[in-house]
Amino acid sequence: MQVSHTPAAVSAAFDDPNLVALAGLVPVMRLAERCGLSRLVAQKVRLTGTANGAGAAAGAKVSSIVAGMAAGADSIDDLHVLRHGAMPALFRGIRAPSTLGTFLRAFTHGHALQLHAVHRRFLAGLAAHTPLLPGSGTTAFIDVDSTHKRVYGRAKQGAEYGRFKGIRTMHPLLATICTPQSRPVIAAVRMRRGKAADSRGAPKFVSEALATAAEAGCTGTRILRADSQFYNGGVIAACRRAGARFSITCGMNPSIKRAVLGIPDGAWQQITYPTAVPDPETGELISNAEVAEIPAYTAFTGRKKSERVTARLIVRRVRDLAKPAVVGEQGELFPVWRYHPFFTDQPAPTLQAEQEHRHHAVIEQVIADSKAGALAHLPSGNFNANAAWLTLWAMTYNLLRAAGALASTFHARATTTTIRTHLVHVPARIARSARRITLHLPRNWPWQHAWTHLLDTAHGPPG
DSSP, rough: OOSSOOOOOOOOOOOOTTEOOTTHHHHHHHHHHHTHHHHHHHHOOOOOTOOTTTTTTTHHHHHHEEEEEEEETSSGGGGGGGSSSSHHHHHHHHOOOOHHHHHTTTHHHHHHHHHHHHHHHHHHHHHHHHSSTTTTTTTTEEEEEEEEEEEEOOOOOOOOOOTTTEEEEOOOOEEEOTTTTSEEEEEEEEETTOOOTTTTTHHHHHHHHHHHHHTTTSSSSEEEEEEEGOOOOOHHHHHHHOOOOEEOOOOOOOHHHHHHHSSSSOOOOEEEEEEEEOTTTTTOOOEEEEEEEEEEEEEETSSOOOOOEEEEEEEEEEEOOOOOOOTTTTTEOOOOEEEEEEEEEOSHHHHHHHHHHHHGGGGGHHHHHHHTTTOOOOOOHHHHHHHHHHHHHHHHHHHHHHEEEEEHHHHHHHHHHHHIIISSSSEEEEEOOOOOOEEEETTTTTTHHHHHHHHHHHHHHHO
C-alpha cells in the first residue's frame, strides 16, 4: 500500500467540530447506563465531605474513567481522549483528567470496598442484560490467581521489592468466572502491597468471588480452581460454606509424595492433548502424559479432626527429559517422571477433571489483557487511588466483554483489544436534524454488522 498523493498535495487541520474518533463508546456506555453503573455508584460510593468537593457527581466521574479505559486509556492523563471534537454533543458530564485524578486520590480503603460492591452488582446487571456467561446455570469455573505489576517512582505507596530481585511491584489478586462456552469475566479484584503473600486474605476473597458468581447467574455447579499457593484449609472451607466445589493444585509435600509413589503402575491412564502445552517447570512443549487418581486422600492431617478434608487426589505425570533415564541392555529400565497433583471434590471422570483443572490457565489471558490495557500503569502515587483504578479496570473489562457478547459470536470470544479495535475505535461525523443526531460512519467498515447490532440492542427495549 502506498500514499496516493505527493507530500506537497497533503495537508491536515484539526478543526472539525463534528467528528469523533470513538463512536463505539455510544452503544458501550449506553449499555453501562442500562445496567445501572451511575445509579450504583450514587447508591454505594459515599465520598461526601472530601476536600475540594471530590466526591460530588461520583457517578459521572466513574463513568468518565470507565469510558476512557474502554477507549484504551492507561493513565489519568490519557482520559483526555474523551474531550475532543463532537464528544460533548454525544455525552454529558465528561470530566477533565485533573478532576478525575483528584477524585481517585480522595478514596480511602472504605471507599475502595464500596467500589467493590458497585463492581459486583454491575457484573450481575451485565449478566442479566447480555449473554455474558452462557451455560452458567449448569457449570461455572471460578479461577483465582495473583500477579505482580512492576511500578516506578519511589513515592508510590505499597510498592516493594518482593518476588523479583531488584524490581518494585504491587501485587494484585484476581478472581474470574468462565463457563465451557464463554471467555472469563472478572468476579473480584484486590490491590495488595508488593511483599504480600500470595494467599493473604484468600479465604475471604474466595467467599466474595463465589458469592459474586451466584449473583451473576451461576446457579449450577461452581468449581473453584487455583494454584498451589491457595492450597490451604481456609480456602477449601470457604468453598464448602458457599456450596461450591474445589480443584486446587498441591505441591509434593511428604504426605502427598508417599501417596503418589504408592500408585500402582496399572492405574495410570494415557492422555493426549489436542494441542501441545508448555511444561510448567521446563517450558518444553508436551503432548502426552499419564493420569491416575487416589479416590480418598485426607489432607491437612496435622490439624484437628474437624478441619481435615478427604477428597480426590488426581495426579498427572510427564517424563522428566531434563534427567536421563537409566538404560540397560534391553532398553530403558527406570524412566524418570515429574508429578503434578491437584486436590478436588468435583465429580467429573478422572481425565475430564484433569483437563478442566488445566484450563485454569485461562486466567493468565485476563492478566495479560490487563497489562496490555489500563493496568499498563498504576497511575497514582496513592495506594487507594490505585486500588480504585484496579476495580474500575475490572468493571471496564466486564463491560467490553458484555458489549462483545451482544455484537456477534466472534466478538463474544475475542480479546478486549480486538473488541476495542473493531467496535470502539470507529470514527464518525455527527449530523443534527430535528433534535436528532445521526452518526455517519466509514463506508465498508469490516465489522459494520456487529457494530450495528450492538447499537440497536443497547438502544432497544429491555429484553
